[in-house]
Amino acid sequence: MRRYCGRGEFAELPSDDGELWMFVPHVRDLLDEARSCVARFDSGRIMYATRYAFGGAGLAEVTTFRVPQLATGPAFFSGRLVEALAAERGVTFAEVWPVRVDRSLKGLP
Structure with missing residues (x-):
């Protein structure tokens, strides 16, 4: 693996068709569980989220991340x-939290 701008790592995968790389984003504790809509297991661990809310130190600096509450x-x-x-062709995204941002977070538009 090699680092990518401090935001994650690229992992080279075995391939018979040439080079194949997978990007693995860093895990950041940015999920605001109180403002998100989540379903939980009996243990209290999050099973899934139907609405996401994020916050916390560092949110303004990240471009890609995963959250520890949803390991997979x-x-x-x-x-x-x-x-x-x-x-880019073939690249699509699903919006999972509003584009409107909390303007109290420094560095965001």
Whole structure:
């Protein structure tokens, strides 16, 4: 594995068709469980979320991340990254939290 700009790692995967890489984003504790709509197992662990809310230190700096509460869950991408990749063929994203941002977080538009 090799680092990618401090936001995750690229892992080279075995392939007979040439180079194949997978991006693995860093895990950041940014899920606001109180404002998210989540279903839980009896143990209290989160099973899944139907609505996401994020917050916390570092949210303004991230472009891609995963959350520890959803270990096998999705990767999340900032609006900045989605806009940067919008012109690429074959790249699509599903909006899972509002584009409207908490303007109290420094560094966000």
